[in-house]
Amino acid sequence: MTKIKLFATSILFFLSFLLFSQERQDVGSLMDLAIKAKVKKFKENVNFNKAQMFFKQGNWDSTLVYSMKEISNTTNKELTDYCHYFRGISFKEKKLLNESKKEFNEISNDFQFFYKVKMKLGEIALGQNEFKNALQYFQEIEKFPNTVSYDYKRSNVLHNIGLCYLHLKEFDKAEEYLFKGAKLHEVEKDTLSLIGSYMDIATLYYEQYKDNQAIPYFEKGYHLSKKVKSFAFKKTATLNMAVVEENRKNFPLALAYRKEYETWKDSLNDQNKVWAIADLEKKFAVKQKQKEVNILEAENKIKIAERNSLLFSSVLLLILFGTGVYFYRQKIKNNKIILAQKEELDKLNATKDKLFSIVSHDLRSSVNALKTSNSKLIESLETKNYTELDVQLHNNSAIANGAYNLLDNLLNWALLQTKQTYFFQESLHLATIVQHVEYNYKPLMINRNISFENRVSTTDYVFADMDSLKIIIRNILDNAIKFTKDNGNISIYTRDSDDDFCYLVVEDTGLGMSASTQEELLKKTALLSKKKNDDTIGTGLGMQLCKSMIYKNGGRLEIESEENVGTKIIIVLQKFKNHG
Template sequence: MVSRIKFAAFSLFFFLAFPLFAQEAPNSALDSAIKKKALDHKNKTSFYKAQAFFLEKNWDSTLVYSMKQLAAEKNPEIIDYCHYFRAFSFKSKRLLQEARKEFAQISKNFQFYYKVRLYLGEIALEENDYEGAVRYFKEIEKLPETGTYDFKRGVVYHNLGLCYLHLKKFEEADAYLSKGFKVLQAEKDTVSLIGSYMNIANLYYEQYKDDLAIPYFEKAYHLSKKIKDVELKQNTALNMAVVAENSKNFPQALVYRKEYESWRDSLNDQNKVWAIAELEKKFTVRQKEKEINILEAENKLKIAERNGFFYSSVLLLVLFGTGIYFYRQKIKSSKIILSQKMKLDELNAAKDQLFSIVSHDLRSSVNALKTSNAKLLESLENKNFSELDTLLQNNSAIANGSYNLLDNLLHWALLQTKQLYFHTESVHLFSIVQQMELNYRPLMQDKGIRFENLVPKGLYAQADLNSLKIILRNLMDNAIKFSNENGQIVIHGSASEAYCILTVEDFGLGMSPEIQQELLDDSRLVAKKGHTEKIGTGLGMQLCKSMVQKNGGKLRIESIENQGTKISIELLKTQRNE
């Protein structure tokens, strides 16, 4: 047994941690998932480049393109992959604090979240946070062995044993190091086995079990002969030198020391060779760059000479093409202007017709009101009270018609100048029709008209409430106006797959197909409805059509002369319909 004093000196040299680190195996499940994700999101250029550089182990480029993708990404899955790329790149560059921050931003929904916990455990181990490392590695240990987890369990067991060794929990350290050794031996991972041998040796030396420790140092030394890692060969030789010195076997210790020096010189020479090779490479690159620059200058002169003729030819073609283009544009503009002029002439004609008809209707209404008022005054002077009621009702009808005409004209003007505000909402059609009935009940009673509301109570439409009231008011005005005495008006309601349909039906005078076509024509106004006693502009129907279209609906007319008229409006249906 080596003395405690000698062991203390030895431990200064060799009680070192040899943690084993998980590496991304080529063609692993993660690599396959990354490639598939990149193909699914080819349009995300920065993500596609980041994954390509990640698989090539070009960490700096991976960090650049993953950050570019994160700056504009909203997909949580892509964000997790980008943080993983950055975290693993920082870890590979030994920037552990930055790596830990990136790993912490990956959500638990990430398909390979267990790898995040594994690498956080390795970072904690490197930062000497052994209790934190144990917590992370314990999570990995609990994963079922039957799952599709591509990591080496032997490495996890080994690192758990190493953590317990630093925490002076020797029983746990012995159990995990032994368990890890068996798994690594079965996997025939030579480099990991050498680290495992040395850590088991350190475990026994820490407990002053020199006889058990030395054979493991020897195994590590002999196994290192089979690998090409010069640094690992150097460390195992140094271990054996100190073991021999502690055993007072100085000749053998000298042999190991020489071997150690030889491997150290070899490593230094290798580093020097690499440095010289790097310098030579840079020098060669510079020479090539100079040659390339000279060739580029010569090529530029040749290209300039060759392109002179080409550019002049292109310029001529461009000038010719530009002339043709502007000529065609001029012809096209002339056609557009002519078409707009014709449209403007039609609109001006419609405007003039509208003003003529509206002024005629207003003049007729005012003249009728003037005549009626004269008769009213005469009846008052003669005290003919029986005629007063008829005259007053006549005045009311004339005033009401004039008001409706002016109201329609105002709304039509607002629509034409795009000043009418539309706000669509869910409206209960039965209630709107019921309100219309209350408003028009006096007029219907005056003509003895029966009204029937057949709109289902569960029918809701998506429409602007104010414009819907204007539409129904105009349709009710027309239905009352063209109904016979003691007639009937019915409002039906139904629903299709996407629309609610309201139909205002009267059984009055009806209209000819020609009048129906004129009413449905957007650019025409109707001076008369085919009845000299029923004079109007057709402005109300034009207003109804425009407002129905604004609400995303349609207007239809069905009419037979002397049998009645059906006017239907289709409005978008809401989700509240029963």
């Protein structure tokens, strides 16, 4: 059930980081009461009073301004700690996590609510995927005695510890803490948090491919989302159920969930529009006030400008003179750049012309070969020479496949040159990718009686774009088959390598190549290789495409070959180190 597993993983961060962070100060909380006491005690500290007021209102920009003013003007460590806390929360709400972390680290250990600082640092570490650091912070908070009142929910701490273990693939501990957190959420009747718990428990089981245990929790999350007003949770829970039913092959029910998902999605968009309009109205009011201020400032500036106009005129003349000299030198420099670009453009045009010439020649040859073969097919059919007919049909198939591969490579090459390809590097299981490509070529190798062996290690994971990696392996394997005679051998395997790169080797017993040919193939150039034999050598476009895509994936290409013995094409790719 791959679809559900991927979506469940994608919502993991959404639920864990947004749902279980309590940023705003509840009225009557311990910190709220402490802040009120500080306001009474330090009435003369206007900046602190404004900072705490905007902090309670959730006006993060104003909080940052006045808290910074207070920090600059006071030597009171107690007030400084509160201001750094206000700034840390404000940056966190504005998604500036590194700045938030710096502010929290400025707070002294004597701060009355230092445990809240650890809680926020844990949430930031969780949001930045620093799971071991986050786990340390939350475990410190977990050790606090239950007999003392604190400004946080213990259920959230337990849940976040479970999330850290889930990301670290320690599933037994993750299960223990996620269930502890869920039970406390049930006791607290915190419906939103409980929905998040159910979703993350489902994710836990999907990570372990325990579908039967995961699906009931998706269903619980869905039914519970009916009771809340949050369109985001309704949308997420409904989409999960749609994917669950699709994988169960219950398509009518899946369609019903999809329609419900679109309803919640539209509702969420409408809500966002209302908030956006309110924000625009607020900004408009601020701009109107700012215009009035700007008019007064402009009047003052005009008076100053009249007194200093003579000085400014002199400075302006000097600037114009300097600018003229600069632009003259810049023109000379630009002319040199344009000349170099023209030379490069000429080379690119030459490459393009050569490409069109070779591709058109190959396509014309393929079409002409098909025409000739079809004529022979008609003759064989009329004479009922079925043996010859079978040979010619296989020949036609080979010609068509060659033309298709040429056009496919041409399309991918053009997309790569115009930077229109979708490129996303991720963790890929190398053995699985090779098996996908191998499947398409097995019939061709069996038909030519070519022995094939796949010894790719099942433990290797590479960091690459999946589509481009398939194109690379497909072209290399296609070349190996093309240059290997009937009854030959082809093998694909991985070599022992260092910690940074994985070496994928495609070895054949084909024609091989000279040292000069190897050197030419490995050049980082856009020019295509020359044709030597129309029966075996193609445009060279496939190899150029492979090199470009390997370089784009952060790898390199190596060749080991001997004429009339065989060739080893080595694809060197980055390893994915963090795969658990």
